[in-house]
Amino acid sequence: MKQERQLDEVDRRILSALQVDGSISHQDLAERVGASSASCWRRIKALEAAGILTGTVRLVDPAQVGRGVNVLCNIRMRSHALDARSAFERFVDDRPEIVECFSMSGEWDYLMRVVVADVADYNRFLMQILLGHASVAGAASHFALSMTKYTTAIPL
Amino acid sequence: MKQERQLDEVDRRILSALQVDGSISHQDLAERVGASSASCWRRIKALEAAGILTGTVRLVDPAQVGRGVNVLCNIRMRSHALDARSAFERFVDDRPEIVECFSMSGEWDYLMRVVVADVADYNRFLMQILLGHASVAGAASHFALSMTKYTTAIPL
């Protein structure tokens, strides 16, 4: 929660570059941000130690592996008790097709993004998996026609 | 769109591992998936060439850089003409605080996720940036209380 470290311009440039291309060499990164590669390396280690810079991940094209359809799904819970919520959140964590989930203010309790192959696949997920869960009182599903933008980069 | 390559079990294990940790060495990856490092290397190159395995990115903790608040925002367009849509999508692409945007079926035209520092920051974005756009007829914003799950990994 707390902001440990005040980022300077070079830190921001390093983070911006790595958020877009995590495989760039320290040498190339150094040229890009205007510092030496040793300095870049030290800053990266410090940013990692501070928990600002976290994992390195490789991305997979969802459409190419049969997960081209995004469904945004609002959930209403049967109970708002702590154990019901934590049971549901554990369930969400266990289901790999749920890639994002937010606890929401407003009329719905959760909003989740689900990646599926097609409508039939989502039907199966909704009927057999989601609505089968004891904590779920109701759901409203909205199919994405297309993904206009998707980035993992947080603005700095 | 097309699924070029039929993935076998080893491919899936490679992709699963790299989606979680993109910095693992070929040697360690080889042990993990039960193949030689040379074979892993060849498979990775093939998966990249097929467009299945795409970029490498490093992740940044949003809260640590003052972007701890997620707002999910539905948009209704003034016009559905092609040029209005492409102008809007270009706008979305240019705004770094909009990290995801989906063209939607149903009553709203778009759903986007916006990362901001706080409520005041979102107010500024909504009033001055989003509602200032010529194509936008209306918006409904929903604040996330917390992010329960977030993964970049597509299930295989």
Add this chain to the structure above:
DNA sequence: CTAAAATTGATCGATATATTCCGTTTATAG
């Protein structure tokens, strides 16, 4: 069942990259 084709694991330099070391510069505090 057999022959051809593809894939595999092992190994090897050449190259590129990561990481440490060290002397110098810059920033901080008294």
Add this chain to the structure above:
DNA sequence: CTATAAACGGAATATATCGATCAATTTTAG
């Protein structure tokens, strides 16, 4: 202004990767 600490760049070293080769194994096709 000076002493101390922190951060710096450049160079040296340690590792990892790249890409090829080759014989053995597996898969595919007829």
